[in-house]
Amino acid sequence: MAKKRIVTTTLNGNQTEFLCEPRQTLLEVLRDNMDLTGTKEGCSNGNCGACTVILNGRPVDSCLVLAVEAEGATVRTIEGVATAAGLDPIQKAFLEGAALQCGICTPGFIMQSEWFLSQNPKPTEDEIRFNLAGNLCRCTGYDKIVRAVQDAATTWQDHYMKNCHEKGCH
Amino acid sequence: MRDFEYEAPTTLAAAIELVAKHNGSARCLAGGTDLIDQVRVGRLTPDVLIDVKKIAELNVLEHGATGLRLGAAVPCYQVYGHCGIVSDYAALADSCRIIGGVQIQSRASVGGNLCNSGPAADSTPSLIVLGAVAVIAGPKGRREVAVEDFCTGPGKNVLQPSELLVELKFPARAANSGSHYRRFIPRNEMDIAVVGVGASVVLNDAKDKFVSARIALGAVAPTPLFAKAVGDALAGQPINDETIAKAATAARAIAVPIDDMRGTKEFRLHITGVLTERVLKAAVARARGEHVDCRIGH
Ligand SMILES: Cc1cc2nc3c(=O)[nH]c(=O)nc-3n(C[C@H](O)[C@H](O)[C@H](O)COP(=O)(O)OP(=O)(O)OC[C@H]3O[C@@H](n4cnc5c(N)ncnc54)[C@H](O)[C@@H]3O)c2cc1C
Ligand code: FES
Ligand code: FES
Numbered sequence: 001m002a003k004k005r006i007v008t009t010t011l012n013g014n015q016t017e018f019l020c021e022p023r024q025t026l027l028e029v030l031r032d033n034m035d036l037t038g039t040k041e042g043c044s045n046g047n048c049g050a051c052t053v054i055l056n057g058r059p060v061d062s063c064l065v066l067a068v069e070a071e072g073a074t075v076r077t078i079e080g081v082a083t084a085a086g087l088d089p090i091q092k093a094f095l096e097g098a099a100l101q102c103g104i105c106t107p108g109f110i111m112q113s114e115w116f117l118s119q120n121p122k123p124t125e126d127e128i129r130f131n132l133a134g135n136l137c138r139c140t141g142y143d144k145i146v147r148a149v150q151d152a153a154t155t156w157q158d159h160y161m162k163n164c165h166e167k168g169c170h
Numbered sequence: 171m172r173d174f175e176y177e178a179p180t181t182l183a184a185a186i187e188l189v190a191k192h193n194g195s196a197r198c199l200a201g202g203t204d205l206i207d208q209v210r211v212g213r214l215t216p217d218v219l220i221d222v223k224k225i226a227e228l229n230v231l232e233h234g235a236t237g238l239r240l241g242a243a244v245p246c247y248q249v250y251g252h253c254g255i256v257s258d259y260a261a262l263a264d265s266c267r268i269i270g271g272v273q274i275q276s277r278a279s280v281g282g283n284l285c286n287s288g289p290a291a292d293s294t295p296s297l298i299v300l301g302a303v304a305v306i307a308g309p310k311g312r313r314e315v316a317v318e319d320f321c322t323g324p325g326k327n328v329l330q331p332s333e334l335l336v337e338l339k340f341p342a343r344a345a346n347s348g349s350h351y352r353r354f355i356p357r358n359e360m361d362i363a364v365v366g367v368g369a370s371v372v373l374n375d376a377k378d379k380f381v382s383a384r385i386a387l388g389a390v391a392p393t394p395l396f397a398k399a400v401g402d403a404l405a406g407q408p409i410n411d412e413t414i415a416k417a418a419t420a421a422r423a424i425a426v427p428i429d430d431m432r433g434t435k436e437f438r439l440h441i442t443g444v445l446t447e448r449v450l451k452a453a454v455a456r457a458r459g460e461h462v463d464c465r466i467g468h
């Protein structure tokens with residue numbers, strides 16, 4: 001069997017080491033080795049976006065990243081989104097807009113939306129839908145999700161940008 | 171997933187040595203958006219994955235008076251985020267904007283799209299029409315292959331087991347030229363092309379005649395298809411609906427699509443004609459400096 005590797009990353013702001021096999025995906029290691037089970041597995045082939053995390057400032061499907069590739073990288077997962085002060089505006093918007101049912105897709109949608117709003121704080125509906133094309137939801141339907149992102153964009157725009165800036169996540 | 175070793179060489183020489191040493195049992199890993207799933211489901215059974223993303227030569231992105239150099243591992247988001255590519259190699263930017271969703275584009279490379287050698291690969295027709303040349307390196311040195319000669323069958327290409335793709339080289343954009351790529355899919359995003367068409371055109375100074383044209387078709391043959399004769403026939407022709415319709419008919423005539431779950435042969439032939447017309451018109455518009463609305467799904 002291939003030798004295990006020690007991988008050093010900055011995970012949700014903390015320098016973190018983990019041991020993994022080359023064949024393990026980042027998704028597997030986050031969930032099984034690190035107990036960070038907020039990141040979900042839907043399809044394991046890049047189609048559903050449930051496993052979306054932010055790797056070096058870009059959203060990726062963690063099921064299509066090898067954990068060893070995260071050596072020296074910055075990784076941000078859903079566990080790093082809320083702060084001691086409470087939920088992030090985008091999380092609040094999903095909650096208040098009932099933009100989830102079973103919730104399996106939600107961490108992926110939140111990671112992708114949060115990243116997107118940091119790039120494009122005033123998106124059109126078209127832009128939101130295009131940005132979320134790599135995230136699938138089987139229960140809620142997309143309208144509520146899109147509306148939650150719109151709400152987050154308008155209601156909490158200032159807070160969001162400030163918060164994000166303070167966290168230094170992008 | 172299958173057990174394998176992982177190597178991440180930081181020099182091209184080290185990568186070539188590793189690829190050659192494992193002669194066929196190693197695979198290059200760029201963005202992994204094809205490879206990781208293919209290993210997971212057992213379609214590929216490599217013993218070693220060689221991560222090529224730490225090699226400077228594979229990350230080049232240089233645009234100047236002599237043309238464009240695009241490292242094999244440069245991900246899609248950097249391609250469509252590059253102003254020089256958007257303005258001078260527009261078809262390539264069009265392709266990279268529609269490969270997967272945003273998460274896929276963070277990782278998927280043009281080099282990986284080419285080396286995976288799928289008949290429906292969305293960036294390959296654009297590479298062909300823009301005259302890109304693949305720079306390949308192996309233990310015996312370097313060689314160059316025009317992209318239209320790179321793929322040899324579904325999932326097959328001219329790379330020897332001991333070779334890897336280093337970069338894609340493009341000539342400088344000609345005066346009065348424009349390009350476009352477009353595909354048909356049943357959804358708005360995130361699907362495999364039923365048919366894809368790329369075109370680049372060079373016009374005369376009056377911008378009412380074709381000086382030359384290159385057209386390439388995706389998903390209608392075992393490999394992305396360079397429709398050389400179709401483009402050549404446009405040289406010297408006036409730009410009007412009739413000459414463009416003739417090109418579309420000629421494109422349909424060389425397409426050899428199959429029936430599958432994405433579309434019948436007949437449907438694919440029809441779409442080949444429709445897209446050839448639309449793509450040529452958009453390439454002409456760009457050559458004339460007009461804006462082309464190519465929002466995805468429109
Ligand atoms: C959800 C999803 C949606 C997708 N949508 C599209 C789409 O719309 N259009 C499309 O065309 N494709 C699509 N793809 C396929 C894939 O994303 C593209 O083909 C992508 O460009 C592959 O690039 P990569 O860098 O991820 O390659 P990898 O997966 O890393 O590699 C692909 C192949 O090329 C080989 N390789 C890579 N680099 C080199 C090199 N430098 N030298 C030699 N061999 C090399 C690898 O060994 C492997 O066999 C999609 C994939 C997923 C998962
Ligand atoms: S689990 Fe990664 S995209 Fe579905
Ligand atoms: S809420 Fe169940 S998949 Fe989206």
